[in-house]
Amino acid sequence: MPPTPEADITRYRYDVVVIGAGGAGLRAAIAAREQGKRTAVISKSLFGKAHTVMAEGGAAAALGNTNADDTWHTHFRDTIRGGKFLNDPRMAELHAREAPDRILELEYWGALFDRTGDGRISQRNFGGHEYPRLAHVGDRTGLEMIRTLQQRVVALQQADAAELGDPDAMLQVFAETAVTELVTDDSGAIAGAFGYRRVDGGFVLFEAPSVVLATGGIGKAFSTTSNSWEYTGDGHALALRAGASLINMEFVQFHPTGMVWPPSVRGILVTESVRGDGGVLRNSEGERFMFGYVPDVFRAQYAETEAEADGWYEDPSNNRRPPELLPRDEVARAINTEVKEGRGSPHGGVFLDVSTRMPAEEIHKRLPSMHHQFKELADVDITAEPMEVGPTCHYVMGGVRVEAETGASDVPGLFAAGEVAGGMHGSNRLGGNSLSDLLVFGRRAGLGAAARADDHQGSGVSEERASASLARALAPLKQGQGVNPYTVHTELQETMNDLVGIVRKGPEMEEALERLARMRERTDMLSAPGDRVYNPGWHLALALPNMVLVSEAVTLAALERTESRGGHTRDDHPEMSPQWRKVNLAARHGDDGVSLTRQPLAGIPSELLALFDDDELAKYLTEEELS
Known part of the structure; x- marks a missing residue:
């Protein structure tokens, strides 16, 4: 029609x-x-x-402005380490090679980056980066x-x-x-x-x-x-x-630091630059707990004592970074464990404190948005008090x-x-x-x-294809007493948060897939009666099937991958597998929803593998690859 x-x-x-x-x-x-x-x-x-x-x-690029030893090779190595060797190696290489030119191009177009004392683009520390590498504007x-x-x-x-x-x-x-x-x-x-x-x-x-x-x-x-x-x-x-x-x-x-209080702002991002500029994480007992969560594969790069960690800020050349600067997945899991084991803050997070290391005027200069955010939304003055933070889907x-x-x-x-x-x-x-x-x-x-x-x-x-697209877009306006999109959206969010969240288990994800299948059927009857003008229910009804479909892809892949790696943590498969490192799970859409196939991951060129030491490679690669 x-x-x-x-x-x-x-x-x-x-x-x-x-x-x-x-x-x-x-x-x-x-x-x-x-x-x-x-x-x-x-x-x-x-x-x-x-x-x-x-x-x-900030934006990561090996400009070498803060430490001349930083090169694209080091940036590439950090990126592969952070991604637990599952990155597309060509993409990681192109990114590391070209990022400096793209930042300088942005500056040429008028970006006003913070500057070093001698006038170059300033670069700050961030988790997982060996050198201060992030070009930033506060x-x-x-x-x-x-x-x-x-x-x-x-x-x-x-x-x-x-x-x-x-x-x-x-x-x-x-x-x-x-x-x-x-x-x-x-x-x-x-x-x-x-x-x-x-x-x-x-x-x-x-x-x-x-x-x-x-x-x-x-x-x-x-x-x-x-x-x-x-x-x-x-x-x-x-x-x-x-x-x-x-x-x-x-x-x-799951970014390790989102706001946890008050409930109205739960999940809002607390930038990693707080930790990059010296912020420390403590539990309810006052313990700087991250020292207990450094994985063996990172042991050589991270400090083992507070004195050693504190000294790094004065002399980063010692290459023993504070454990708060571990990659995000490691820090998020550590915070989650502290909370689950009863050492969390009053509102279900941990404490992030930057005030003991940085004077108030420096916080106002380097972290103006964070100061404003906590003062206005949580009535917390981060120049004098710690923040309460916890993992948030990011x-x-x-x-x-x-x-x-x-x-x-x-x-x-x-x-x-x-x-x-x-x-x-x-x-x-x-x-x-x-x-x-x-x-x-x-x-x-x-x-x-x-x-x-x-x-x-x-x-x-063709007119036929255009009319079919139009009919699908109009459908929620004509469903009468159909399914309320807000109800389904709430169910979807609770399902993904509770069953496919930061720590996953096979049976829970199977339950999530059953729920998602029922939701997919209900999205065919979403109802948002009324006009097309200023109708937020209609907007959600058109977006909700996308969220359900993508959630199905996430859950299917998470159930299929029987290992823990990076942002995917399986409580029932806690180890990382060299065999799984060689596999990408590819999701496609068909008449029955999402299906998966296994695809091989491209190998890292030998000249770039040489950037890693043998002990590190042994933790990620199979014996066949090592030979």
Whole structure:
């Protein structure tokens, strides 16, 4: 049936469509536009409110400004260590090599980084990084990145206005617009993207031969999360339904430090730069407990006593870092154990104290957002009191399987970059690697999408396909007394938090899959009666099936991987297996939901393996690989 007049579809045609206006999306759009391609940027929220602004601590790049010994080789080694050797080695290599150029490029475009005494970009410590490596702007680095990339977009639009008479001629931003489906042609290649304007419910269809997904993560499937409302797994689900595969979905990062009190702000991020600048973790007994949680594989790199750890801040060349700077997965598990064993803070976390090491004026200078956040939301003055913190769902290492060089997925014409793309971070992401990841692979995906558009003009989207997409989007408005989306969303968040959270067990995940199957059936009858204008229930009804689908991929992969590695901890399989290190679990979508296949992981080139000592390699590689 053709669409009714009140549900007409506005069509646009571009060479490249970028879904997502965070760091990865804007960098991809800039790259495509600079290749002469007509480019659209689709922002689910207001332009400038991308989740990238929540990344506070800094962007990791081996500039060597604080320690000249830092090189891309060291950054690569730290990234592989942090990901427990499950990273795509080519992606990790490209990231480490190119991150410095991307940071300097950002500075050239106007980013105002904090400076060293001699005027270079300042770099701070972060967990899992051997050297101070994070270029930062106080604790508001993501905000500065978005501001700078937006300014670059505006500069390109102003150039188009001067040359072509229209600022939107070659690069146009569509704010508060949500994509509900990727549309493919008869061959299975990308033909466009269908969605709607959130402000008035008007439908839009973007026809293009190249689409870049830069939609971020999946955190709103969990009840305790640092993620804002946008992170509903849209990009992951769009890719699955279009025929792409997802990898590493079992690896969900629980950031060790989120706020735990009051309940209204539970899960809000407490930046890792608090620990990078000297903050220490203590339990309810006043014990600096992280010394008891250093894994053997990291023993040589981390201090064993408080005196040794404190001395590192004065002389980092001793290379025995404080255990608070272990990778995030290690710190999150340690905090979880302290709380479960009865040594937690009054509100179910632990204490993070920066006031004993840093004077008040320095805290105001280096951590202004954290001081404001705790004072306004929890009535805690971090210049004089410790913070209460605990793990919060923060990041998903899994995402669309992509080619390292171009960001291309399994589906012709579909590209991905940033958190929605898998492979770069392996089983655990190091703090600070996300912002440089956005720049490196956002640019590469934009270039890949532009090259695809050079050779493929696209066949357009038929009226039949467009009408089918429209009918699916309108369905929740016509279900009458159907299923309340808010009820199902609450059940989903509780299921994922309780049964597929920071510590997992086989029987609990089997129960979670049974619940998810029932939820999937109920999402077919979601009801949000009313108009399309200002109807938040309709917005949730369109996003909820994405969250359920992606949660199924996470749970299936977590049940399948019978080991503990990085962000995936199995209470019933606590050891890490050299055999499992060679395996990526690839999720695909079919008529019966999500299915998994095992795919081999590419090996690390011998010249890069030489960066690791034999004892370390023996903990990760099989005997066959070692020989």
